[in-house]
Amino acid sequence: MKHxxxxxxxxxxxxxxxxxxxxxxxxxxxxxxxxxxxxxxEISRMTIVVEGDDRILEQVTKxxxxxxxxxxxxxxxPESSIDRxxxxxxxxxxxxxxxxxxxxxxxxRARIIDVGxxxxxxxxxxxxxxxxxxxxxxxxxxxKEMVRTGKVSMLRGAKAVKxx
Amino acid sequence: MKHxxxxxxxxxxxxxxxxxxxxxxxxxxxxxxxxxxxxxxEISRMTIVVEGDDRILEQVTKxxxxxxxxxxxxxxxPESSIDRxxxxxxxxxxxxxxxxxxxxxxxxRARIIDVGxxxxxxxxxxxxxxxxxxxxxxxxxxxKEMVRTGKVSMLRGAKAVKxx
Numbered sequence: 001m002k003h004x005x006x007x008x009x010x011x012x013x014x015x016x017x018x019x020x021x022x023x024x025x026x027x028x029x030x031x032x033x034x035x036x037x038x039x040x041x042e043i044s045r046m047t048i049v050v051e052g053d054d055r056i057l058e059q060v061t062k063x064x065x066x067x068x069x070x071x072x073x074x075x076x077x078p079e080s081s082i083d084r085x086x087x088x089x090x091x092x093x094x095x096x097x098x099x100x101x102x103x104x105x106x107x108x109r110a111r112i113i114d115v116g117x118x119x120x121x122x123x124x125x126x127x128x129x130x131x132x133x134x135x136x137x138x139x140x141x142x143x144k145e146m147v148r149t150g151k152v153s154m155l156r157g158a159k160a161v162k163x164x
Numbered sequence: 165m166k167h168x169x170x171x172x173x174x175x176x177x178x179x180x181x182x183x184x185x186x187x188x189x190x191x192x193x194x195x196x197x198x199x200x201x202x203x204x205x206e207i208s209r210m211t212i213v214v215e216g217d218d219r220i221l222e223q224v225t226k227x228x229x230x231x232x233x234x235x236x237x238x239x240x241x242p243e244s245s246i247d248r249x250x251x252x253x254x255x256x257x258x259x260x261x262x263x264x265x266x267x268x269x270x271x272x273r274a275r276i277i278d279v280g281x282x283x284x285x286x287x288x289x290x291x292x293x294x295x296x297x298x299x300x301x302x303x304x305x306x307x308k309e310m311v312r313t314g315k316v317s318m319l320r321g322a323k324a325v326k327x328x
Contacts, residue, residue: 006311014188016197017181024178033180035197036249036312039299045311082278085200086250086289088318114246116321125250125289135203145324147170147209148200149313154252157280160309 002031003057004076004083004153006161007046008038010069019046019070022063028052032085032150043071043163047152074161076153086149087131088113089122092142101141108134119144127151166195167221168240168247168317170325171210172202174233183210183234186227192216196249196314207235207327211316238325240317250313251295252277253286256306265305272298283308291315 009015016035023030031049038045050057057075064073093101098120105112105122108130114121122138124131128151135143155161173179180199187194195213202209214221221239228237257265262284269276269286272294278285286302288295292315299307319325 011193013191013193016194017184017188020181020184024181027177029175029177030180030199032201033197033199034313035194036251036314037196038312039307039310047311047313082252082285084250084252084277084287086248086313086316087200088246088248088316090318090322090324113248114318114320119322121246121318121320123248123289125287143203144322145318145326146203147211147316147318148202149198149211149250149316150200152250152252152311152313154254154278154285154309154311156278156285158254158283158308160254162309 001054002049002051004151005048006074006076006153007048007064008071008163009044009046010071011042011044012069015069018067019064022060023050026056026060028060034150034152049151071163072161076155081153081155083127083151083153084125085128085131085151086125088147089135089138089143090145091120091122091138092118092144093120094118097141101138104134104137110134165218166213166215168315169212170238170240170317171212171228172235172327173208173210174235175206175208176233179233182231183228186224187214190220190224192224198314198316211314213315235327236325240319245317245319247291247315247317248289249292249295249315250289252311253288253299253302253307254309255284255286255302256282256308257284258282261305265302268298268301274298
């Protein structure tokens, strides 16, 4: 089963290596990882998507909690959260294909953020399935490059994963 | 100086730990990191923002290139790239504050993606300074939680950071 962990950590060198080391020693492959700043410049938040045995993941979570620089670990359940990912997609599209690609982008509420003579760059946000659906449609034009951020998650409503 | 590295790696357990270990052993703090899938399911792309001495970073880049699971490393220059980050921001806003917060979101072309009785969740994409500008405006309502993906970058025009 896939799990999404939201981990608050001290913003210090080596934290990322220690956290990712814990997963790799247990043979967990990290599907996606996003590390960004929070409202507090001394604290960063990692959002990690991993797939693996639930019992072993529980052990990993306990070990994460023991690391000095780890402040909080939460396993975010999909039914109570909002999930988003950002993708930049460079599509091969000259003047002839441009309008059709723009139409597809429009339907997915995506944005064109760069135009070249033979390419367009599209910015899309959404859950993984929405991004995959648009990518599938664009494939026949030719996808020159795709950069994705990995998923971030937030609990719906007033609850928050916070340090206190 | 800040650098943005775009690194193509084999999608295998342990790669992230080895890459992040290289940075931490040299005392580099990673500002942000985004790891996502590419068009090829066997290859992931890491976008790393680091600040530090240019000469040491060059050495780190050479060492990265020597790791078996690293396919390509590119130092992406800001003047020739498009940079984007995704942030989810949970703002304290009841019925009275809601319309003002929605107005601010609108100006920044951000989207409201969840509404609670006392909170709103805003999704925004943009470069770091745009996200910071909106965050600054929202602070007086109270920011309950912020999750950011870290920056991703893509070269403008037809060029791509590719495996071949």
